[in-house]
Amino acid sequence: MKDVAVVGVGCVGFRPVTPELSYKELMFEAAMRAYEDAGVNPRKDIDAFITCAEDYWEGFSIFDEFVPDQLGAVLKHLFTVSADGLFGLITAYMLIKTGHFDIVAVEAHSKASDILTYEGIVNFAFDPIFNRPLGGHPYYVAGMEMNRYLCETGTTLEQCAMVAVKNKRNALANPHACYGANITVKDVLCSECQFYPLKKLEISPLSDGCIVTVLASEDVATKLTDKPVWIRGVGWCTETPCLETRDWGRAVYTELAAEMAYKTAGIKNPVKEIDFAEVCDMFAYKELQHLEALKLCRRGEAGNLVEEGVTQRDGELPVNPSGGMLGMGYALEASGLQRVLEAVLQLRGEAGKRQLPEVETGVVQTWRGIPTATGAVVVLSK
Amino acid sequence: MSEKIKEYPGHRIKTADLRAGLVPLIRYKPEAKFAFSAGAAMSRFLEELKNGRILASVCKKCGRIMVPPRTFCEICFKPVDDYTYVKDTGKINTYSVSFIAADASRVKEPTIVAVIELDGASPGMGILHKIGEIDWKEVKFGMRVKAVWKPPEQREGAITDIKYFKPLKEGEE
Ligand SMILES: [Zn+2]
Numbered sequence: 001m002k003d004v005a006v007v008g009v010g011c012v013g014f015r016p017v018t019p020e021l022s023y024k025e026l027m028f029e030a031a032m033r034a035y036e037d038a039g040v041n042p043r044k045d046i047d048a049f050i051t052c053a054e055d056y057w058e059g060f061s062i063f064d065e066f067v068p069d070q071l072g073a074v075l076k077h078l079f080t081v082s083a084d085g086l087f088g089l090i091t092a093y094m095l096i097k098t099g100h101f102d103i104v105a106v107e108a109h110s111k112a113s114d115i116l117t118y119e120g121i122v123n124f125a126f127d128p129i130f131n132r133p134l135g136g137h138p139y140y141v142a143g144m145e146m147n148r149y150l151c152e153t154g155t156t157l158e159q160c161a162m163v164a165v166k167n168k169r170n171a172l173a174n175p176h177a178c179y180g181a182n183i184t185v186k187d188v189l190c191s192e193c194q195f196y197p198l199k200k201l202e203i204s205p206l207s208d209g210c211i212v213t214v215l216a217s218e219d220v221a222t223k224l225t226d227k228p229v230w231i232r233g234v235g236w237c238t239e240t241p242c243l244e245t246r247d248w249g250r251a252v253y254t255e256l257a258a259e260m261a262y263k264t265a266g267i268k269n270p271v272k273e274i275d276f277a278e279v280c281d282m283f284a285y286k287e288l289q290h291l292e293a294l295k296l297c298r299r300g301e302a303g304n305l306v307e308e309g310v311t312q313r314d315g316e317l318p319v320n321p322s323g324g325m326l327g328m329g330y331a332l333e334a335s336g337l338q339r340v341l342e343a344v345l346q347l348r349g350e351a352g353k354r355q356l357p358e359v360e361t362g363v364v365q366t367w368r369g370i371p372t373a374t375g376a377v378v379v380l381s382k
Numbered sequence: 383m384s385e386k387i388k389e390y391p392g393h394r395i396k397t398a399d400l401r402a403g404l405v406p407l408i409r410y411k412p413e414a415k416f417a418f419s420a421g422a423a424m425s426r427f428l429e430e431l432k433n434g435r436i437l438a439s440v441c442k443k444c445g446r447i448m449v450p451p452r453t454f455c456e457i458c459f460k461p462v463d464d465y466t467y468v469k470d471t472g473k474i475n476t477y478s479v480s481f482i483a484a485d486a487s488r489v490k491e492p493t494i495v496a497v498i499e500l501d502g503a504s505p506g507m508g509i510l511h512k513i514g515e516i517d518w519k520e521v522k523f524g525m526r527v528k529a530v531w532k533p534p535e536q537r538e539g540a541i542t543d544i545k546y547f548k549p550l551k552e553g554e555e
Contacts, residue, residue, distance in 0.1 A: 025453050028453065028461075059416035121414060
């Protein structure tokens with residue numbers, strides 16, 4: 001079977017608010033940049049389009065009906081993947097692997113600033129009989145998970161805070177990141193304790209933006225670009241939705257998604273074969289938990305990695321050189337494609353001030369946020 | 383149903399049982415509020431409605447005059463930056479007469495809803511709105527209609543600044 005590559009990326013954002021643009025205008029801008037980057041005409045060259053959207057984030061029923069115009073997909077083949085953008089990318093990969101599609105575009109966006117009742121929408125994802133009646137801000141789930149993770153692994157509060165410090169500092173070098181800051185561990189630990197033991201500065205704020213990626217089959221990709229970024233492995237997994245039954249200390253969904261992705265990619269020793277990682281850090285501790293699930297270190301060791309500077313941009317295993325979600329903001333279903341965007345730019349050598357030297361292979365991971373236990377992993381190579 | 387089972391045991395749930403609360407049901411009203419950014423093109427469109435004008439955008443490549451206006455042409459996939467006005471008159475492309483209200487109750491005065499091809503806009507461009515000042519049986523395909531606007535001081539930059547479209551008599555503009 002032929003390989004699949006990312007041949008184009010386009011991004012608008014990310015910013016805390018975008019009142020001057022409609023979601024359609026946001027998507028059109030990102031799509032235009034991606035198609036320009038890939039050197040394709042969507043009206044002629046692209047075989048299928050995937051939009052990644054959840055109706056409840058959008059405030060529309062059947063949101064994909066509103067998508068074709070701004071992606072150049074009118075009277076073409078478009079559908080929704082109701083999940084994070086990384087699941088859309090994986091779906092596009094599979095479409096191309098069938099041999100029936102040569103070029104597929106994947107779009108994911110966030111217009112979170114249009115949502116007036118964010119907590120209400122997240123609460124709507126809870127079990128209506130057993131959990132929802134308890135009410136409260138849904139992020140207490142993250143507090144409980146962090147607490148159990150720290151208890152099981154011995155990771156310290158300081159180590160979690162270091163993730164926020166690192167990522168916000170990385171974001172200062174990323175023009176697509178709006179939450180860059182030069183802060184200290186003390187700033188993080190002294191910020192408001194919102195969901196014990198989770199502090200305010202360890203929580204990714206919402207952001208608006210859009211990313212479009214263009215994928216192509218091997219033959220087409222090599223014709224379109226000298227810098228294809230190959231999708232070497234993909235994996236995804238969902239644990240039980242039952243908050244009482246799931247594993248609170250480990251991100252099992254990512255362990256199994258990574259196993260699947262590494263198997264397809266033929267990766268036997270991730271520590272040796274992976275040069276950098278872009279992972280979900282929606283809450284600072286999640287970066288550590290996800291690094292362990294990705295087998296980039298042993299369980300309980302991720303805290304030490306950040307403490308020793310291994311995951312810094314100039315460390316042995318840079319993690320979230322983009323600034324992660326703490327730096328770029330939580331962009332709803334576009335979060336996974338934020339990670340892909342950075343990995344693609346790094347592998348092409350186009351990451352500007354934050355370029356990592358000599359990177360060949362990166363791993364990208366996403367989590368679908370509160371209250372899910374769903375994740376996906378993709379391995380990308382030069 | 384399995385062929386072996388002729389009848390399930392127990393008794394059927396009746397509407398009265400539901401009303402009496404004999405069947406556990408959890409009621410929940412989601413907190414879902416939004417404020418949609420109209421964006422560059424539609425903001426101008428809404429602003430112009432206050433002036434009693436209908437704004438369109440023009441694609442320089444295919445020449446289409448597009449209502450509602452947009453910042454890109456979905457057919458050419460090119461950015462669009464030219465605007466013009468179209469008339470508040472046009473003709474009925476298709477229509478329906480709704481005798482059922484939003485709550486599914488029967489109404490005495492039906493609502494006539496139509497797609498109106500506006501004068502000055504390209505084919506397939508126009509506005510979906512209500513038709514008034516006419517008995518529904520008189521509505522015809524291709525019938526010429528004109529916008530009936532709210533008084534200027536009542537306009538708020540919404541599609542409802544046009545109350546409805548009314549039929550134009552022959553020779554009227
Ligand atoms: Zn055009």
